[in-house]
Amino acid sequence: xxxxxxxxxxxxxxxxxxxxxxxxxxxxxxLAAVAREAGLVAGTLVQRFGSKRGLLLALAARGGAEFEELxxxxxxxxRPALDALAELITSTxxxxxxxxxxxxxxAFLCSDLTDPEFRHLALASQEAHRGACHALLGxxxxxxxxxxxxxxxxxxxxxxxxxxxxxxxxxxxxxGGLAQRQRAALAAVxxxxxxxxxxxxxxxxxxxxxxxxx
Numbered sequence: 001x002x003x004x005x006x007x008x009x010x011x012x013x014x015x016x017x018x019x020x021x022x023x024x025x026x027x028x029x030x031l032a033a034v035a036r037e038a039g040l041v042a043g044t045l046v047q048r049f050g051s052k053r054g055l056l057l058a059l060a061a062r063g064g065a066e067f068e069e070l071x072x073x074x075x076x077x078x079r080p081a082l083d084a085l086a087e088l089i090t091s092t093x094x095x096x097x098x099x100x101x102x103x104x105x106x107a108f109l110c111s112d113l114t115d116p117e118f119r120h121l122a123l124a125s126q127e128a129h130r131g132a133c134h135a136l137l138g139x140x141x142x143x144x145x146x147x148x149x150x151x152x153x154x155x156x157x158x159x160x161x162x163x164x165x166x167x168x169x170x171x172x173x174x175x176g177g178l179a180q181r182q183r184a185a186l187a188a189v190x191x192x193x194x195x196x197x198x199x200x201x202x203x204x205x206x207x208x209x210x211x212x213x214x
Contacts, residue, residue, distance in 0.1 A: 010048065013038045014062045017055060022101030026108045031055065056108075060121040064128055067092060071132045081140035082194075086186055088132060089163050090179040099171045102178065106171070133159055146193045155193060162189045 016037035020029050031052055032042040049055040070091055078084035096102035113119050134156040140146045146155075166185035170178050 008038050008040055010058070011062070013040070013045065013048070013055075014059050017059050018095050021059075021108055022095060022097075022104055025104035026056070026111050029056075057117060057121070060118055060125075064121070064125050067125065067128055067132075075136075080145060081136045081143060082145050082190065085133065085136040085140070085159075086183055088136070089182055089186060092129070093167065093178055093182065096167075096178060099174050102167060102171045106168075130156060130160060144195055146190075147195055150193045155189075158189050159186060162186065 013034065017029070017034045020033045020037050024033065029052070030042075031045045031049075034055065035042045035045050045055060049058055071088060074084050074088045074091065078087050093102075096105055109122060111118065113122065134152060137146065137150075137152045137155055137159070141148075141150055141152060162185040163182045166181040167178060170176070170181045175181070
């Protein structure tokens with residue numbers, strides 16, 4: 001006999017976990033808090049995931065599937081490959097809307113690195129991001145958006161380092177928005193390799209862009 005359909009599916013629960021993670025970080029995240037966010041009771045999450053660790057493992061695993069869905073959508077909607085790359089980068093990090101939420105999600109990543117199961121999932125996610133970036137840069141080179149002879153592998157590593165570094169700097173100085181900083185970092189890295197297409201104005205630091213610390 002089939003069981004009753006779930007009123008709230010696992011994807012919704014994991015999105016709720018992302019929201020709670022952004023507010024509390026991994027140390028403050030509880031099954032009860034995620035259940036409240038999802039409109040469930042904590043016992044339901046125990047039945048589905050077994051424990052907080054089980055929920056966090058499911059969250060880490062789901063991230064890879066969601067990234068693949070995002071990559072496919074972005075590539076459908078953005079014809080120039082470099083536009084698709086910028087959109088993919090900023091959309092990937094969009095749940096981190098404030099420096100505090102970025103720091104809390106970063107704390108989750110740091111905890112991943114000390115646990116073999118979490119680290120395996122984090123590594124798979126990183127490789128998926130690298131592969132998508134490499135593919136889009138290769139597509140850009142084939143389409144003439146990048147100069148002939150561009151080392152796509154080296155540029156992929158530089159792009160990843162630049163946009164990640166932009167996020168870390170933003171989490172400290174709170175200047176502008178995360179997407180703005182990432183797009184500016186990407187534009188600066190790509191500028192020497194582009195074939196003459198107009199670039200967005202560079203991000204400029206200063207009082208005009210400075211926020212009060214959150």
